[in-house]
Amino acid sequence: MKNKKRDLLSIAVYICISYALMFAFGPLVYVTDGDVDFGAYQIVFVLAAFSPCIACLVTRALFREGFKGLLYPKFTGNPKAYLLSVVLPLAYGIINCILITVSTGAGFSFKLDGGIYTALGNNMLMSVYSYYVMIVIIGEELGWRAFLCDKLEKCFGLNASVVIGGIIWGLWHIPPIMHMGLNFGMDYPGYPYLGIALMCVMCTGFGAVMQLVRKMSDSVIAPIIAHALVDSVCNSLATMFLAEEMITDMAGGKKFIIGICTTVSALIVGIPCWVMLNKRYMDKSLPLEGKVSDEVV
Amino acid sequence: MSGFILKDLYIIRKRLVLNTVFCLAMMILLDIIAALIRKEIPAEDVNVLPVAAAVTAAAFFFIIFYSVECDILFTDERRKWNAYSAASEAGVKAVVGAKYTLCFILSFLCYLICRLNDIILSLIFDRTLQLSVFYLGLVFSVSFLMAFQLFFGIRFGARYGTNIRIALFVGVIVLGSVYALFGDVDWVMREGGARDSMRYLLEHMDDAGVKEYMAKIAGGAVSLICLIPHCIVALYYISYRLSCGAYTRGTENYEK
Numbered sequence: 001m002k003n004k005k006r007d008l009l010s011i012a013v014y015i016c017i018s019y020a021l022m023f024a025f026g027p028l029v030y031v032t033d034g035d036v037d038f039g040a041y042q043i044v045f046v047l048a049a050f051s052p053c054i055a056c057l058v059t060r061a062l063f064r065e066g067f068k069g070l071l072y073p074k075f076t077g078n079p080k081a082y083l084l085s086v087v088l089p090l091a092y093g094i095i096n097c098i099l100i101t102v103s104t105g106a107g108f109s110f111k112l113d114g115g116i117y118t119a120l121g122n123n124m125l126m127s128v129y130s131y132y133v134m135i136v137i138i139g140e141e142l143g144w145r146a147f148l149c150d151k152l153e154k155c156f157g158l159n160a161s162v163v164i165g166g167i168i169w170g171l172w173h174i175p176p177i178m179h180m181g182l183n184f185g186m187d188y189p190g191y192p193y194l195g196i197a198l199m200c201v202m203c204t205g206f207g208a209v210m211q212l213v214r215k216m217s218d219s220v221i222a223p224i225i226a227h228a229l230v231d232s233v234c235n236s237l238a239t240m241f242l243a244e245e246m247i248t249d250m251a252g253g254k255k256f257i258i259g260i261c262t263t264v265s266a267l268i269v270g271i272p273c274w275v276m277l278n279k280r281y282m283d284k285s286l287p288l289e290g291k292v293s294d295e296v297v
Numbered sequence: 298m299s300g301f302i303l304k305d306l307y308i309i310r311k312r313l314v315l316n317t318v319f320c321l322a323m324m325i326l327l328d329i330i331a332a333l334i335r336k337e338i339p340a341e342d343v344n345v346l347p348v349a350a351a352v353t354a355a356a357f358f359f360i361i362f363y364s365v366e367c368d369i370l371f372t373d374e375r376r377k378w379n380a381y382s383a384a385s386e387a388g389v390k391a392v393v394g395a396k397y398t399l400c401f402i403l404s405f406l407c408y409l410i411c412r413l414n415d416i417i418l419s420l421i422f423d424r425t426l427q428l429s430v431f432y433l434g435l436v437f438s439v440s441f442l443m444a445f446q447l448f449f450g451i452r453f454g455a456r457y458g459t460n461i462r463i464a465l466f467v468g469v470i471v472l473g474s475v476y477a478l479f480g481d482v483d484w485v486m487r488e489g490g491a492r493d494s495m496r497y498l499l500e501h502m503d504d505a506g507v508k509e510y511m512a513k514i515a516g517g518a519v520s521l522i523c524l525i526p527h528c529i530v531a532l533y534y535i536s537y538r539l540s541c542g543a544y545t546r547g548t549e550n551y552e553k
Contacts, residue, residue: 039423042416072299073398076390117520124523131526132429135408 004155006063011151014059015168018143021051026175030182049136052143052172059147070146071138074219081217085226088209088269093234096265100238100258123236130232137227141210144169146220149211158282162211162274166204173199183262185255195259202263205270206230212273215281235262298387301395302402308372309365313403316365317410320358324414327354332421347418347426348502355411355428359435362407366400366443370450370458379548389544393451397537400443404436411435427504437529444529444536452543 025048029041047054060067075082148168152161176182177195183202184195210223238258306313331350338346373379373392382392411432419426442462450458476482500506 037425039420039425041425042412042419042427076298076394121520121523124520128523128526131433135429 007151007155010059010063010065011148011155013062014055014143014147014151017055017058018051018172021047021054022172022175025051027179030176030180046139048175050139052141052148053139054143056143056147070142071221072219073221074217078217078219078222081213081222082225084216085213085222086229088213088273089226089229089234092209092230092265092269093237095268096234096262097238099261099265103257103261104254123233126232126236130228133232134224134228137224137231141220141224141227144207145210145214145223149207149214158277159274162208162277163204165211166207167200169207170200170203171196173203181255183255184259185253188253188256195256198259198263202266205263205266205268208270208274208277209266212277215277298391298395298398301382301387301392302399305369305372305395305399309368312368313365316361317406320361320407320410323357324354324410324417328414328417328421331418335422343422345500347422347424348428348500351411351414351418351426351428352431352502354414355432355435358407358410359404359439362403363439363442366403366439367446367459367462369396369399370447370455372396376548379544383545383548389541393537393540393544396447396451397443397533397540400447401440404439407439408432408436428502430504430507431502433526437526440533441529444533448536448540448543451540452547454547 025044029045029048057067059065144165149161149165152165156164173182174192174196177184177199178192181187181195182199184191184198186192188194206227210226213222213226214220216222238261327350331346335343335346373382379392383389412429415426415428446458446462449461
């Protein structure tokens, strides 16, 4: 019981720090017109984008939990987990691609100027970009997966940790949703509340994927790879079949439709992962009280 | 494996700390010089100055860290120790994997120092300066070199690996010097030549410039360029697997 209180307190401290940093510095970094050419931009960016990582490190230091093995890769014996960390985002990317193409009525043909070579070039460029994104994503995953989800699972159990973790992760995105129209744009009914709600749903779906690869590999590196691929390659895959003017002109709620497709794709990939997560790890991840009562019985 | 990484780190710690401090000192010095000459240079060169400072510092840091990475090969030179470590529960994979992992960690540390330099230069020149793509290119270049050097070092001994590196460097420098002295360097010096191209490159080396350049060139060419980092990652892994296989035979070349 004492441990649970301590864990709940550490979760509260973690959320306060990560949200405070994101809400304070996020509006300066995430702007619509992309005009971020000022000297302190990178410091502000690190404080906002790495806020979950900073919160994790500070909370661990405050509660004397140590930092051992935080970024340890554990490649040996876990090839399936690392394979899934690549395959699952790609599956999401392809589903997303199909949904966007069908819902926008683009049809399956390479519409970018330059045809298949341009489309291939764009995606290859994004695949290289994912190495850089991985470094940025360390800032998120070190907080969400290596700290929050583990703690939530200890306190509330596996399923609740996926849902609560997804909502907390989704709400953390409020500044970019409000200031730069992240994923859903700014031109839709119910802005920004609907976007925030959909973001929470999307993060719950992705959360299940990330938590599955995290638990399978017993390392935070696998979710970092998966997250980086989602943010780079998978999001550009969808543009392969869209006409150039459709990609550049996102006015009239087009971005919102694409955002909904992204949310649905995240759920389509996330739900089977959630089921798999339950099958594999449900017995081992009862909340602290549950474990105690089981032992007593 | 973490134990072997710590062991290697412990052996090279003095050199690593000294080099890191030296790099940080050099970074501060270069940034101070850049800040001081900022007002002295023509207005059209002001945009090039922070990029040039960042590129010079990055090249310098990566060379220094590359030399530290080369030292990792010298941490295990005794045949008896290698026989012991190979027979331990962790096995050959952990011993060899530790060296490859540590090399990557050091390159990453160098990347972080370069990014820190970007932040300082951004503050001095009051503009966003990001050369992360260029730094990643350097990380991949060092990994490419280390993939060969680690394999040759493990298979034939650290000294043999070092000899190959020195021979390569000396060869390149001698050939370059001979060409610079006796060859036709008009293509470098003339207007619109390599010197001007270098200037253009410096002006467009930040992340936005690279993105712009990639958007300009054809899709097929981009695909080929973008394949290089993936190939280096694959090469690094293949080198690791080959080194695991060659470890036991390689230790026969070591001292007793």
